[in-house]
Amino acid sequence: MRFEAWNRYRHILCIRLDNIGDVLMSQPAMRALKESLPGRKITLLTSSAGALIAPFIQEIDDVIPFDVPWVKTSEIHGEQQLLALADKLRSRRFDAAVIFTVYSQNPLPAAMLCYLAGIKTVLGYCRENPYQLINQWLPDREPLDYIVHEVERQLRLVESTGAVTSDTGLSLTVPEESRQKIAGKLAAIGIYPDKPWLALHASVSEEKRRYPANNYIQACQLLIRQGYKIVLTGSVSEQAYVEAITRQLGTAAISVAGELSVAELIALIAAAPVLISNNTGPIHIAAAVGTPVVVAYAMTNPQHTPWRVPNRVLYFEVAPALRTKNRLLQSFAGIAEPKASPQAIAAAVNELEKNQ
Structure with missing residues (x-):
């Protein structure tokens, strides 16, 4: 049933709020999302630093730069700007959101942002049951049970929706x-x-x-x-x-x-x-x-x-x-x-x- 639902989601918000390398290591997962439904649009919500690499990643159709207060970034926005961001996301009418995190990051602040933005379907890893904040969650078993490469971690996340790709490499368009x-x-x-x-x-x-x-x-x-x-x-x-x-x-x-x-x-x-x-x-x-x-x-x-x-x-x-x-x-x-x-x-x- 999850696979069938995701086959109808055409506009996906991908959330990766840290740095250039983290955005790049999420690229194969975004490619899998993109390839699994022709015409699907990927919007990336990321930090001002992460946004610098987005124009060279062909899977990203649009980028929203914002430095959130729960990630170490160069500039921190206040609560009014954060609420304005939620309103902006609501106006985009995303079908679903995917929260990409490393195992040492807490996904719940980003999930709350999605909740405030009215995004009903949210996918992500979490250590405890997040209930309606992440209604499609994968229990996070890293690092207690194992550690996998960051690229593989994010590929496993989107695979739970049926999104796969044969090309799991990183790539950049060099002008x-x-x-x-x-x-x-x-x-x-x-x-x-x-x-x-x-x-x-x-x-x-x-x-x-x-x-x-x-x-x-x-x-x-x-x-x-x-x-x-x-x-x-x-x-x-x-x-x-x-x-x-x-x-x-x-x-x-x-x-x-x-x-x-x-x-x-x-x-x-x-x-x-x-x-x-x-x-x-x-x-x-x-x-x-x-x-x-x-x-x-x-x-x-x-x-x-x-x-x-x-x-x-x-x-x-x-x-x-x-x-x-x-x-x-x-x-x-x-x-x-x-x-x-x-x-x-x-x-x-x-x-x-x-x-x-």
């Missing part, structure tokens, strides 16, 4: 204009396809997931001695941090932090032979454009590794003061090996390059 602009920018700074180079995205929104700058410097110095040039990326707010690393690397490193649009960042990562980064949005962009990636991975979210792209995941411990206060999650801190030493990062780059 040709951006490809050409990045090719010109790389040539202008002496980066050529036939010479060894790589991209490094050293910054991250959460301090606990930031690999130590000195370790990145040591890894890059090893690679520079092998003939590599390094292009460092980052946002405007991260520019000073990235340029401090760049100065330590000399003329073989160039920072473009704060200089690229989202489209140009996607094009740069698509052009790069390898990306080195923390576990943050650019590694999922790399997965979407097929660029091999080396991840210095904080032991926080073991289900957020690069999806279906050549990769090497190297782990480092989070500083005690920055570790989660959630006792339920403290026992699920991830995997300790292999260690993310500078030598291991350089070796992983060499291995990925050799296997291309």
Whole structure:
């Protein structure tokens, strides 16, 4: 009966309220929803950060950016704006909503928003019975019984409605204009396809997931001695941090932090032979454009590794003061090996390059 009902739902609100990488890891599930009914429209409600990647995801027809107070975001709206959002959602007359969450997030605030918006059919994971707030709920068994990759988690959620897809990869549309602009920018700074180079995205929104700058410097110095040039990326707010690393690397490193649009960042990562980064949005962009990636991975979210792209995941411990206060999650801190030493990062780059 659930399958039959969903076959009539033509306008779906997908809710993913966190960041770029989280939106990307929900893409295959949105694709499954889209493919399961011809002509179905997908509207994404996401944060202002998550909205930046939406124009490059072909499954998304419309996006509503809003920073909610129950998710860590750059700007928090007040209660009047939240009520106005509920009214806006009500005016769209959605047939159903799907709430995408990681297992450490509570879906009930988003479910209450749907309730206020008059959306009758709501699908999502929840630990306890949410009754009419999520009237189509799946008991959340993560992380107590198992942990699956975030992409698989969301695919399982929509599969409960009969929505499946044979294409479970990530993908992004890279504007040709951006490809050409990045090719010109790389040539202008002496980066050529036939010479060894790589991209490094050293910054991250959460301090606990930031690999130590000195370790990145040591890894890059090893690679520079092998003939590599390094292009460092980052946002405007991260520019000073990235340029401090760049100065330590000399003329073989160039920072473009704060200089690229989202489209140009996607094009740069698509052009790069390898990306080195923390576990943050650019590694999922790399997965979407097929660029091999080396991840210095904080032991926080073991289900957020690069999806279906050549990769090497190297782990480092989070500083005690920055570790989660959630006792339920403290026992699920991830995997300790292999260690993310500078030598291991350089070796992983060499291995990925050799296997291309």
